[in-house]
Amino acid sequence: MKPYVYITRKLSEETIKELTENFEVKMWDHEDLPAPREVLMNEAKRASALITMLSDKVDEELLTAGENLKIVSNLAVGFDNIDLETATKRGIIVTNTPDVLTETTADLTWALLMSAARRIVEAAEYVKAGKWEGWSPYLLAGHDVYGKIIGIVGMGKIGEAVARRAKGFGMEILYHNRTRKTEAEIELGAVYSTFDELVAKSDYVVTLAPLTAETRNLFTADVFAKMKNSAIFINAGRGPVMDEQALYEALKNGEIAGAGLDVFEKEPISADHPLLQLPNVTAIPHIGSASTETRTTMIKLCCSNVKAVLNGDSPKTIVNKQVL
Numbered sequence: 001m002k003p004y005v006y007i008t009r010k011l012s013e014e015t016i017k018e019l020t021e022n023f024e025v026k027m028w029d030h031e032d033l034p035a036p037r038e039v040l041m042n043e044a045k046r047a048s049a050l051i052t053m054l055s056d057k058v059d060e061e062l063l064t065a066g067e068n069l070k071i072v073s074n075l076a077v078g079f080d081n082i083d084l085e086t087a088t089k090r091g092i093i094v095t096n097t098p099d100v101l102t103e104t105t106a107d108l109t110w111a112l113l114m115s116a117a118r119r120i121v122e123a124a125e126y127v128k129a130g131k132w133e134g135w136s137p138y139l140l141a142g143h144d145v146y147g148k149i150i151g152i153v154g155m156g157k158i159g160e161a162v163a164r165r166a167k168g169f170g171m172e173i174l175y176h177n178r179t180r181k182t183e184a185e186i187e188l189g190a191v192y193s194t195f196d197e198l199v200a201k202s203d204y205v206v207t208l209a210p211l212t213a214e215t216r217n218l219f220t221a222d223v224f225a226k227m228k229n230s231a232i233f234i235n236a237g238r239g240p241v242m243d244e245q246a247l248y249e250a251l252k253n254g255e256i257a258g259a260g261l262d263v264f265e266k267e268p269i270s271a272d273h274p275l276l277q278l279p280n281v282t283a284i285p286h287i288g289s290a291s292t293e294t295r296t297t298m299i300k301l302c303c304s305n306v307k308a309v310l311n312g313d314s315p316k317t318i319v320n321k322q323v324l
């Protein structure tokens with residue numbers, strides 16, 4: 001009997017060929033909607049491998065039900081949706097998709113920063129709504145980016161790729177990270193800062209930090225209060241690193257000037273979410289790595305990790321090396 005692989009979202013047959021040629025593969029039959037919990041639980045019981053999305057909760061219950069599970073291959077660089085400790089304890093390999101999405105995600109982060117700074121979404125909506133009656137000196141005037149100070153919280157590969165873009169914009173680059181990044185310091189002139197110093201000095205505070213116990217709720221009311229009134233906050237990492245209510249108050253009360261958000265505490269958000277009622281919020285639906293090319297590459301990497309593990313080889317991008 002061929003090992004059984006379950007994929008929690010409908011992917012194109014072409015991208016998963018490597019698996020269908022070798023294993024029994026089944027997919028949830030919807031591209032945009034997640035598989036319900038009962039379906040996941042049932043499939044996990046049978047599967048040797050799961051390909052999961054960041055919207056799937058791979059918790060202790062699911063991992064324990066997965067008696068035959070050898071690998072959970074997550075279609076994302078982040079893996080906060082997976083109970084890594086339980087997976088490791090049960091000898092289940094967890095893989096992610098780092099590196100292949102670095103530049104694509106940095107591009108999106110940059111687009112979000114530029115959009116928030118120059119009010120691109122607001123301006124485009126203005127034109128489409130037929131409100132444009134003529135040129136005027138301060139019409140939709142935004143904030144400069146060139147030559148300003150950017151502070152990057154979470155200086156992983158994506159953070160460094162954002163810093164390279166910032167260098168091209170003549171920006172002064174501050175960063176905060178668990179570990180020092182000497183190469184970025186030398187190559188880009190990035191300056192390591194304490195969190196408080198970065199937050200107080202930056203014109204653009206950009207968070208790309210993964211969600212961990214240390215980063216959860218990092219951006220509180222106190223933190224937004226320390227930012228410049230002209231600061232723009234960009235989150236292209238994980239929603240729960242910010243207190244959304246505090247961010248809302250800070251934006252509404254003019255403590256900071258704007259926000260560009262690709263991620264939220266609970267996704268998806270609905271149109272009546274308070275943040276969406278503010279004109280100085282640019283919100284997009286967690287599309288950091290969403291270029292067609294990169295998503296295809298990510299899916300293929302997920303498949304190749306599954307194939308490797310089911311064939312008894314080492315996967316390319318393992319998160320919990322201890323289990324090997």
Ligand code: GLV
Pocket residue numbers: 054075076077078079101237288289
């Ligand atoms: C997206 O948020 C990812 O973790 O890949």
Ligand code: GLV
Pocket residue numbers: 077154155156157158159208209210237
């Ligand atoms: C994580 O999101 C990173 O900065 O690589």
